[in-house]
Amino acid sequence: MTELSVDLRDRIESRHRSGEGYRKISAALKVPMSKVASIIRKWKKLGPTRTLPRVGRPARLTHRGRRALVRVVTRNPMVTLTELQRCSMKRGEPSRRTTISAALHKSGLFGRVARRKPLLSKKHMTARLEDSQTMRKQILWSDGTKIKLFGLNAKRHVWRKPGTAHHLATTIPTVKHGGGSIMLWGCFSAGGTGRLVRIEGKMNAAMYRDVLDENMLRNAGPTVHLPTGQRPEAHSQDNKGVASAQLCECPCVAQPEP
Structure with a gap:
């Protein structure tokens, strides 16, 4: 949702101070009641209604836009970045190819070369499965x-401070001749x-x-x-x-x- 101007937020705060309820403020200023409630909660908690400094530049893609891209890729894994750009533009969030790629990476989706596999019908798959299940039983x-009767051969990682490498809590005990x-x-x-x-x-x-x-x-x-x-x-x-x-x-x- 588009961010409200500072002036409009101040007017919401002023009306709330004068005793008006959320519904009346929403009808008078043509602002959704949920947005009115959110602004008043923020004012009560933080004080000023102005936009507070953020950490870094806001993301180009919203969470909803990222989920939409994930749905498109899940339905069609062969879709290209160019086609995803068009989908993003239709939703009103024009983005670069690198932005779309980074958003998909955050969701655990990465571009890879497709493997080649023999084209098998359901009949072939059923026959192969039956053969493998029969063979497995034989x-x-x-x-x-x-x-080892004492200790482990595997390496263990520990969290320690410099100079504590030989402390009892950060070492693995061993015995002579392996135990x-x-x-x-x-x-x-x-x-x-x-x-x-x-x-x-x-x-x-x-x-x-x-x-x-x-x-x-x-x-x-x-x-x-x-x-x-x-x-x-x-x-x-x-x-x-x-x-x-x-x-x-x-x-x-x-x-x-x-």
Whole structure:
């Protein structure tokens, strides 16, 4: 809404001082009653009715104008800045391209190059989803992890003043030789989780192969919904360290016949 002149605001204040009500002032001066109430509230709180100094130049786009731009972009993500300029001008808020772009950035919308994807019909999407859901039920995922018994390996950020880097509250306590750790191996699938196996000693390719031999088929039945002893169609692992050794090619995955 257009800002009222200082003279008109003074007249509203004067009439209010003389005892007139909001409705009577609104009818006499042709000003909305909500605006009259707002000016009087400001006068009671701050004193003068003049416009107080603002922090920086007022924004070119109003909140309503910014929301309108967001609605246009949400409906049509391919709209250009030139077209948005025309929309803004029709609403009576002519703005530069940079102004419109900054307003969209504040709303979390950024200009990016569109990715290319194969054109799929609903039939294709349904078929792909069904295939992936069927295949997912036949896959067994496994991984190992090392857990420290004391402290954390991850970095921690703290708020501190200069010279307090070694204060107790801003440091992470450690112990000699790391405090020990345990290594665990586990697996899961669409049907649930399998047994959690503790690895004793240092893991190598032969030990990892023994873990797979002893635990993979045992977990395949209850987790992948296969009869006991039947091999899953696929086994997924990270292929890091011992898992990438040729000796550790998964013995439980059904191999295609030659």
